[in-house]
Amino acid sequence: MGKKVDLTGQRFGMLVVLGDSGGRNSAGAIVWDCICDCGEKSKVTTGNLTSGQIKSCGCRKGRHVDLVGQKFGRLTVIAVAEKTVRLRVSWECLCECGARTQATTNALTTGNTRSCGCFKLDILVSMSGENSQNYNPNLTDEERLSRRYQLCGVNAKKWSKQTMERDNYTCQICNQHGGKLNAHHLNGWNAFPEQRFDLDNGVTLCTDCHKEFHSEYGYGDNTREQFDEYAASKTLVLN
Numbered sequence: 405m406g407k408k409v410d411l412t413g414q415r416f417g418m419l420v421v422l423g424d425s426g427g428r429n430s431a432g433a434i435v436w437d438c439i440c441d442c443g444e445k446s447k448v449t450t451g452n453l454t455s456g457q458i459k460s461c462g463c464r465k466g467r468h469v470d471l472v473g474q475k476f477g478r479l480t481v482i483a484v485a486e487k488t489v490r491l492r493v494s495w496e497c498l499c500e501c502g503a504r505t506q507a508t509t510n511a512l513t514t515g516n517t518r519s520c521g522c523f524k525l526d527i528l529v530s531m532s533g534e535n536s537q538n539y540n541p542n543l544t545d546e547e548r549l550s551r552r553y554q555l556c557g558v559n560a561k562k563w564s565k566q567t568m569e570r571d572n573y574t575c576q577i578c579n580q581h582g583g584k585l586n587a588h589h590l591n592g593w594n595a596f597p598e599q600r601f602d603l604d605n606g607v608t609l610c611t612d613c614h615k616e617f618h619s620e621y622g623y624g625d626n627t628r629e630q631f632d633e634y635a636a637s638k639t640l641v642l643n
Contacts, residue, residue, distance in 0.1 A: 408434070409450070410424075411436055411450065411453060411454075412424070416438075416453045416454070416456070416458075416459060417456070417458075417459025417460055418440050418441040418442070418459055418460040418461075419438040419439070419440055419441075419446070419448065419453065419458070419459060419460060419461070420438060420439055421436045421437070421438050421453070422436070422437040422438060422439055422445075423436070423437055424436060424437075425437045425447050427447065429449055430579075433449045433450055433451060434449065434450050435447050435448070435449055436448055436449070436450065436453065438453075438461075440460050440461035441460075442460070442461065444461035444462075445461070446461040446462075471495055471509065471512060471513075472484070472495075474512075476497075476507075476512040476513070476515070476517070476518060477515070477517075477518025477519055478499050478500040478501070478518055478519040478520075478522070479497040479498070479499055479500075479505070479507065479512065479517070479518065479519060479520070480497060480498050481495045481496070481497050481512070482496050482497065482498050483495070483496040484496070485506045494506045494507065494508050495507055495508070495509070495512065497512075497520075499519050499520035499522060500519070501519070501520065501522045503520040503522070504520070505517075505519075505520040505521070508633070510629075510633060511629070511630070511633075514629065516627055516629045516630070521595075521624070521625045559600075559601050560600075560601070562601075563587065563600070563601045563603070563606065564586075564587035564606075565587075566603055566606075567587040567603060567606035567607070567608055568585055568587055568608045570603065570608075571607065571608035573585060573608065574608060575608060575609050575610035575613055576607050576608055576609065576635075577609060577610075577613040577634075577635060577638050578610060578612070578613055578638075580610040580613075583610060583611075584610065584611040585608055585609065585610055585611070586608070586609050586610075586611060586614040587606050587607075587608060588606065588607050588608070588609045588614055588617070588631075589605055589606060589626070590605050590606065590607060590626075590627070590628040590631050591605055591626070591627055591628050592623075592624050592625050592626040592627065593624065594624040594625060595624065595625045595626075595627075605628075607631065613638075617630075617631070617634050620634065621634065
């Protein structure tokens with residue numbers, strides 16, 4: 405093994421290396437703590453720094469454009485959030501319903517996030533009950549409850565098992581094989597009921613990756629785009 409080269413204090417584009425983070429990627433490469441000229445911190449491997457592949461925290465790609473005052477769907481951006489999602493800026497937003505929420509630049513500008521969640525809830529309410537295309541007026545309330553139990557019980561377990569079998573019981577983010585695993589819905593259970601048992605809408609995650617995703621993006625109203633963003637950020641750190 406070659407002697408470790410200390411990059412502390414060196415500049416690479418807009419990044420200045422603060423020191424060894426103590427982490428290593430899957431290939432054993434050193435992961436360095438860096439600070440960007442814009443003030444954001446990030447973690448980058450030796451190869452990505454010395455090759456020039458990564459020269460900033462992401463602000464060069466326009467991720468830090470000022471969105472304050474702009475409106476996206478029901479949301480009006482009121483400030484930069486104190487907490488960022490990975491290396492992405494998160495924005496404090498005020499919804500028309502009066503609630504506050506946070507969203508990344510990508511989620512807002514792509515139209516993926518248009519409300520605090522009330523918009524999709526309004527749609528679901530308008531399509532539920534007697535307004536549903538699948539509504540059967542001949543069923544009793546007891547029969548409806550029984551069907552919901554079957555839908556959320558037996559079918560959910562079957563979907564979860566098939567998802568993990570397809571993924572060879574391996575976390576699709578960190579590659580952990582076996583152990584405690586979860587079948588994660590790419591498009592959320594609450595907001596996309598028609599995709600609840602679609603295998604293409606599932607992915608296997610270990611408990612840690614599953615918790616980390618939901619701690620950053622919340623629960624119930626998640627989307628495939630959010631997962632793609634999360635997976636890309638993990639790849640950036642690991643590579």
